[in-house]
Amino acid sequence: MFRWARAVCFAGLLAAGCGYQLRGSMDLPENLRNVYVSGATSSLQSEIGSLLRLSKAKLAASSADAGIVVKVLKEDMSNRVLSIGATGKSTESELNLYLRYQLYDNKDQLLQDEQTIELAREYFNDQTAVLGKASEDLTIRGELYKQAARVLMSRARAALDNQKPPAPASQSEPSPSAPAVKTDDQTGAH
Numbered sequence: 001m002f003r004w005a006r007a008v009c010f011a012g013l014l015a016a017g018c019g020y021q022l023r024g025s026m027d028l029p030e031n032l033r034n035v036y037v038s039g040a041t042s043s044l045q046s047e048i049g050s051l052l053r054l055s056k057a058k059l060a061a062s063s064a065d066a067g068i069v070v071k072v073l074k075e076d077m078s079n080r081v082l083s084i085g086a087t088g089k090s091t092e093s094e095l096n097l098y099l100r101y102q103l104y105d106n107k108d109q110l111l112q113d114e115q116t117i118e119l120a121r122e123y124f125n126d127q128t129a130v131l132g133k134a135s136e137d138l139t140i141r142g143e144l145y146k147q148a149a150r151v152l153m154s155r156a157r158a159a160l161d162n163q164k165p166p167a168p169a170s171q172s173e174p175s176p177s178a179p180a181v182k183t184d185d186q187t188g189a190h
Contacts, residue, residue: 031160032153033057036066036106041075043141044099047149066106068156073114074100077141082122094122095137097144101152103159112159117151119144 035052037045037059048070049059060066076098085091097119103112121140126133 028052028055028057028153028157031067031105032156034060034066035068035070035153035156036060036063037070037072038063039072039075040070043145044072044075044148047142047145048152051146051149051153063104063106063108068111068160069104069106069108070152070156071102071104072099073102074098077144079137090125092122093125094120095140095144096120097148099148099152103156111163112155115155117148119147119151 034057035048037048040048045059052058063069076096078096078098080094080096081090082092082094083090097117099117100114101117102110102114105111121144123136123140
């Protein structure tokens with residue numbers, strides 16, 4: 001029994017050491033631990049919240065509490081018929097998700113210009129399984145929102161990584177507000 005427990009502990013240490021993470025989780029920097037989302041549908045907001053919870057982060061209650069603010073400008077889910085069968089009913093459909101957004105910090109400073117995410121998924125529309133068709137449609141919609149949430153958070157991380165911190169004041173150059181003081185070497189005095 002003791003040998004079995006030791007093997008399980010060793011396997012756990014190996015998994016932790018190789019960077020194993022729960023499926024669906026992301027390694028998020030501190031700025032992405034609190035995210036405020038405005039203008040999104042409840043479906044998208046729910047998927048972002050689920051992704052954040054898996055990544056040990058959360059949705060912020062207000063933009064002031066957030067490290068980053070996602071402003072959804074437009075979100076549209078549409079269904080398009082791709083082919084029609086002999087009975088005149090659709091046999092193949094395509095679901096499209098269009099998302100336009102901007103990223104801001106909690107001081108309302110723009111981090112990333114307007115961006116879009118466009119996702120599409122084709123599926124066979126089986127007319128003989130009407131009950132399964134509605135379930136499949138909901139499942140595919142959920143997958144599209146989940147994928148959009150992952151893409152959005154990846155882009156938010158990239159926007160934070162590309163944000164340049166203010167350069168520290170150099171010791172060798174005088175600051176613009178401080179008067180320049182000449183040393184003996186510069187004045188020629190010995």
